[in-house]
Amino acid sequence: MELNGARILLECLKREGVDVLFGYPGGAVIDIYDELPRHDIRHVLVRHEQAAVHAADGFARASGKVGVCLVTSGPGATNTVTGIATAYADSIPMVVLTGQVPTPLIGNDAFQEVDIVGITRPCTKHNYLVKDVRDLARVLRQAFYLARSGRPGPVLVDLPKDVMQAKTEFAWPEDVKLRSYNPTYRPNLNQLRRAVEALIEAKRPLFFAGGGVVMSDASEELGWLARTLSIPVTSTLMGLGAFPGDDPLWLGMIGMHGTYAGNKAVNNADCIVAVGARFDDRVTGRLSAFASGARIIHIDIDPTSIRKNVQVDIPVVGDCRKALAGIREIATTRLAEKDWATAHEPWLAQVSAWRTEQPLTYVKNGSIKPQQVVETIFSITRGDAIVTTEVGQNQMWTAQFFTFRKPRTLLTSGGLGTMGYGFPAAIGAQFAFPDKLVIDMAGDGSIQMNIQELATAVCNKLPIKIVILNNGYLGMVRQWQELFYQRNYCATCMEAQPDFVKLAEAYGAEGYRITEAGELESTLRAAFASPHTAVIDVRVEREENVYPMVPAGAALDEMLLV
Amino acid sequence: MRHVLSVLVENEPGVLSRVAGLFSGRGFNIESLNVAPTLEEGVSLMTISTSGEEQIIEQIVKQLRKLVTVIKVVDFEGIAAVEREMMMVKVQADDARRAEVLRIADIFRCKVVDVSLNDLTLEATGDHGKIQAILSLLARFGIKEIARTGTVAMRRSMQPETA
Ligand SMILES: Cc1ncc(C[n+]2csc(CCOP(=O)(O)OP(=O)(O)O)c2C)c(N)n1
Ligand SMILES: [Mg+2]
Numbered sequence: 001m002e003l004n005g006a007r008i009l010l011e012c013l014k015r016e017g018v019d020v021l022f023g024y025p026g027g028a029v030i031d032i033y034d035e036l037p038r039h040d041i042r043h044v045l046v047r048h049e050q051a052a053v054h055a056a057d058g059f060a061r062a063s064g065k066v067g068v069c070l071v072t073s074g075p076g077a078t079n080t081v082t083g084i085a086t087a088y089a090d091s092i093p094m095v096v097l098t099g100q101v102p103t104p105l106i107g108n109d110a111f112q113e114v115d116i117v118g119i120t121r122p123c124t125k126h127n128y129l130v131k132d133v134r135d136l137a138r139v140l141r142q143a144f145y146l147a148r149s150g151r152p153g154p155v156l157v158d159l160p161k162d163v164m165q166a167k168t169e170f171a172w173p174e175d176v177k178l179r180s181y182n183p184t185y186r187p188n189l190n191q192l193r194r195a196v197e198a199l200i201e202a203k204r205p206l207f208f209a210g211g212g213v214v215m216s217d218a219s220e221e222l223g224w225l226a227r228t229l230s231i232p233v234t235s236t237l238m239g240l241g242a243f244p245g246d247d248p249l250w251l252g253m254i255g256m257h258g259t260y261a262g263n264k265a266v267n268n269a270d271c272i273v274a275v276g277a278r279f280d281d282r283v284t285g286r287l288s289a290f291a292s293g294a295r296i297i298h299i300d301i302d303p304t305s306i307r308k309n310v311q312v313d314i315p316v317v318g319d320c321r322k323a324l325a326g327i328r329e330i331a332t333t334r335l336a337e338k339d340w341a342t343a344h345e346p347w348l349a350q351v352s353a354w355r356t357e358q359p360l361t362y363v364k365n366g367s368i369k370p371q372q373v374v375e376t377i378f379s380i381t382r383g384d385a386i387v388t389t390e391v392g393q394n395q396m397w398t399a400q401f402f403t404f405r406k407p408r409t410l411l412t413s414g415g416l417g418t419m420g421y422g423f424p425a426a427i428g429a430q431f432a433f434p435d436k437l438v439i440d441m442a443g444d445g446s447i448q449m450n451i452q453e454l455a456t457a458v459c460n461k462l463p464i465k466i467v468i469l470n471n472g473y474l475g476m477v478r479q480w481q482e483l484f485y486q487r488n489y490c491a492t493c494m495e496a497q498p499d500f501v502k503l504a505e506a507y508g509a510e511g512y513r514i515t516e517a518g519e520l521e522s523t524l525r526a527a528f529a530s531p532h533t534a535v536i537d538v539r540v541e542r543e544e545n546v547y548p549m550v551p552a553g554a555a556l557d558e559m560l561l562v
Numbered sequence: 563m564r565h566v567l568s569v570l571v572e573n574e575p576g577v578l579s580r581v582a583g584l585f586s587g588r589g590f591n592i593e594s595l596n597v598a599p600t601l602e603e604g605v606s607l608m609t610i611s612t613s614g615e616e617q618i619i620e621q622i623v624k625q626l627r628k629l630v631t632v633i634k635v636v637d638f639e640g641i642a643a644v645e646r647e648m649m650m651v652k653v654q655a656d657d658a659r660r661a662e663v664l665r666i667a668d669i670f671r672c673k674v675v676d677v678s679l680n681d682l683t684l685e686a687t688g689d690h691g692k693i694q695a696i697l698s699l700l701a702r703f704g705i706k707e708i709a710r711t712g713t714v715a716m717r718r719s720m721q722p723e724t725a
Contacts, residue, residue: 121580122587126630129575146630180572180633304624307617 026072028099053083089415212276420449
């Protein structure tokens with residue numbers, strides 16, 4: 001039987017296991033929307049296309065599945081760009097479906113025409129313009145395959161209106177053939193042997209976990225190796241949750257706002273096993289001083305990540321989980337060659353001395369400290385929540401003071417640092433886990449970048465909690481101005497803030513305000529117990545800073561401390 | 563260091579901009595770029611001449627391989643290869659100078675492809691070095707115009723024994 005493009009699209013989505021679609025309609029996709037009600041796919045109408053992409057992204061990060069969103073041509077498509085770039089920077093599997101003007105009009109500056117394939121070329125893993133309905137099923141199959149395989153990432157498929165209307169015989173391609181795309185999953189055995197050799201020789205080894213550990217579900221392997229071989233663990237922001245934050249071997253995140261112990265450990269280790277991390281400048285500090293005394297073993301599925309920024313002694317290209325499992329297998333046969341615990345004892349004593357010397361801390365003074373809000377939320381929830389963040393100080397305090405113990409419990413825009421990410425991502429995460437507590441740790445600036453999604457949350461009865469660490473500033477920028485620009489607070493004071501409580505109520509959500517430290521716990525508990533979308537406006541100390549801080553261009557161990 | 567890369571690609575719309583965009587977006591150099599179909603339908607060969615430190619070249623090769631439409635990348639560095647480019651060059655050559663220009667053309671086995679009262683157009687092929695040499699020798703006569711292809715290259719069938 002011949003089906004039209006819109007129907008084929010939905011048949012393909014169903015076969016790819018898609019049951020929720022975040023989207024926003026328009027003329028170019030109206031045929032798809034016409035078809036949608038006849039299919040068992042839930043469509044979530046957002047209030048801005050950027051939010052559709054972040055929601056699909058949050059859904060993907062929380063569940064490990066491919067997130068999908070659908071928007072119209074022109075402005076609908078351009079509104080997705082920030083969301084796509086966000087997902088690309090953090091390697092999130094996603095398929096973005098954009099409407100396009102009918103094929104005969106392409107190139108004519110038609111109404112609501114943009115070259116979205118051209119625009120998103122540098123921020124997608126791959127993208128397609130479907131010009132013939134007979135290609136549609138194959139392209140969609142490839143798009144999903146590309147999004148989730150190898151190093152995952154967003155794939156965009158541009159769908160001209162006439163292609164959605166045209167009919168053809170529908171055949172679901174059972175498998176995907178792409179001779180030009182063959183990710184390396186299985187690591188080279190020799191390299192793994194060399195890695196184990198290096199670990200046997202090491203006196204001060206360190207694991208350094210990135211988002212790849214979360215993405216490839218490698219936490220268990222990492223945990224086994226760390227504990228069996230007595231090796232302490234640090235991570236990037238994206239790697240938080242990959243290793244339990246309450247484990248004695250955990251040193252905290254490293255980088256610009258990393259822990260003292262973590263940053264010291266990196267620059268004093270003699271062997272670093274970097275797993276699924278790409279040595280972003282926020283993580284390495286001044287490159288010339290980074291881990292200068294260490295042999296570096298770098299495991300990554302993307303060969304371009306290796307030796308891009310940091311010289312590597314033992315490169316291992318492959319899936320992180322497979323690589324760690326391989327190291328485990330080899331290490332198991334060689335455990336007797338070293339008394340691991342004893343051999344690493346002085347090193348473990350050293351790192352724990354750093355940890356007690358300079359723990360993450362803040363000065364308590366009776367006013368509400370943002371760090372204290374995060375700690376209180378951790379203790380109320382006992383960590384059993386999915387936490388998203390906005391960007392800025394709120395993000396760093398969440399990373400520092402919430403003890404993440406499981407992968408996929410922190411959803412944050414690491415690579416791009418997109419303000420406005422957290423709330424729509426929380427919506428996506430709540431759809432992936434309807435029964436979990438989902439909290440967006442927000443800043444007063446960031447939350448206003450996608451606050452319109454309160455309507456989406458209320459309309460879909462999502463019990464998401466938005467905790468605004470309200471300092472009345474674009475706090476992270478203000479902190480830089482304070483520390484490096486002689487307190488020239490230009491354009492960082494958020495004057496004329498809305499009344500967040502009334503705003504929440506206007507959308508039909510609940511609004512809470514906390515102005516006294518004494519109310520913190522009880523009000524948060526009440527808000528978390530409520531079955532409704534809630535905004536909690538917490539008036540925190542306005543000029544609190546995030547410490548430790550490695551100034552841009554400084555070495556990791558040149559930290560400013562509290 | 564100058565490197566010549568041969569890049570086999572699926573000939574899909576946009577493939578050229580994917581490759582060109584990769585170079586511009588990441589600040590890599592393109593000295594020349596040549597694209598043409600191969601014997602296999604739907605597959606094109608790009609020959610890119612680029613330069614940079616070893617680590618940059620390594621990134622360029624890896625980044626090219628990462629593009630979904632790229633089938634194969636070969637860096638000719640360390641491989642015995644035949645390398646050619648073609649140039650047409652229009653040189654001032656009045657009666658007094660013509661003989662000398664023709665002598666140089668002869669030495670480099672250039673063809674004369676166009677003549678007028680005041681100039682000669684030569685067609686030259688050779689590797690990058692030869693083309694540069696012709697240009698510098700002709701410079702003193704006054705070069706009016708040049709048109710060059712990019713480099714193309716092919717692996718030699720016989721490779722020297724590697725130690
Ligand atoms: C879309 C976007 N615009 C600008 C920035 C630059 N920026 C980084 S942090 C920050 C301040 C964020 O303010 P707020 O959300 O109130 O968080 P706070 O730092 O105060 O916790 C800004 C403007 C950004 N990261 N993203
Ligand atoms: Mg703020």
